[in-house]
Amino acid sequence: MRLFLDTASIEEIREINRWGVLSGVTTNPTLVAREHGDPDAVWKEILSEVDGDVSLEVTDLSTPSAMVEQGRRLAAMGPNAVVKVPMTPDGLETGKLLTKDGIRINVTLVFSPAQAILAAEIGAYIVSPFLGRIDDAASDGMHALRQICEIYEVQGYETNVLAASLRHPMHVVDAALAGADIATLPYDVFTKLVKHPLTDVGLQSFSADWQRLQEELKGGA
Ligand code: G3P
Numbered sequence: 001m002r003l004f005l006d007t008a009s010i011e012e013i014r015e016i017n018r019w020g021v022l023s024g025v026t027t028n029p030t031l032v033a034r035e036h037g038d039p040d041a042v043w044k045e046i047l048s049e050v051d052g053d054v055s056l057e058v059t060d061l062s063t064p065s066a067m068v069e070q071g072r073r074l075a076a077m078g079p080n081a082v083v084k085v086p087m088t089p090d091g092l093e094t095g096k097l098l099t100k101d102g103i104r105i106n107v108t109l110v111f112s113p114a115q116a117i118l119a120a121e122i123g124a125y126i127v128s129p130f131l132g133r134i135d136d137a138a139s140d141g142m143h144a145l146r147q148i149c150e151i152y153e154v155q156g157y158e159t160n161v162l163a164a165s166l167r168h169p170m171h172v173v174d175a176a177l178a179g180a181d182i183a184t185l186p187y188d189v190f191t192k193l194v195k196h197p198l199t200d201v202g203l204q205s206f207s208a209d210w211q212r213l214q215e216e217l218k219g220g221a
Contacts, residue, residue, distance in 0.1 A: 054078070
């Protein structure tokens with residue numbers, strides 16, 4: 001399962017990228033707005049920083065042709081750009097047209113296996129079910145993800161399943177068990193993923209024992 005960072009913050013991307021585990025980035029209009037800068041500059045900086053897929057979301061939703069035009073512009077920003085379109089009738093129309101142009105699309109705001117079937121049928125590169133938000137609506141996000149992965153397997157769909165809206169490390173573990181191709185994690189979930197109290201305890205005792213040995217050796221000299 002490839003790990004993506006769900007952010008538009010270049011500092012967060014640089015930090016996690018140093019770990020050597022980052023395969024891509026997903027952004028959305030909320031995350032880009034949080035950076036308070038020119039969106040084109042934000043997107044371009046991320047595209048050049050990351051050696052992997054970067055999802056950029058269309059924001060001009062007025063008509064399918066406006067979405068297609070913006071989608072083409074976003075795709076032209078870099079060879080690693082993936083254009084995000086929403087799971088709506090206009091979004092599907094736009095996604096299909098962009099796909100025909102050879103542009104890779106990520107169908108976002110997906111909340112059900114039924115919607116995921118539509119994304120696969122238009123030849124989307126990525127489908128993004130929002131697990132945490134399904135849980136927020138008193139439903140079972142992980143169950144929906146498992147169903148989507150099973151349907152894609154049975155049907156032979158090639159669309160990559162990207163588990164999004166992940167809130168904690170067990171979401172990541174369960175998404176991997178379900179067979180998701182990609183998981184996109186907010187910065188705080190990434191940092192929680194690396195942490196374990198026994199790692200800290202073990203490191204402390206190893207360091208203390210090593211230090212004691214150095215003192216013994218110094219004393220014996
Ligand atoms: O970027 C899409 C998705 O991951 C958003 O997550 O936490 O805002 O529901 P969240």
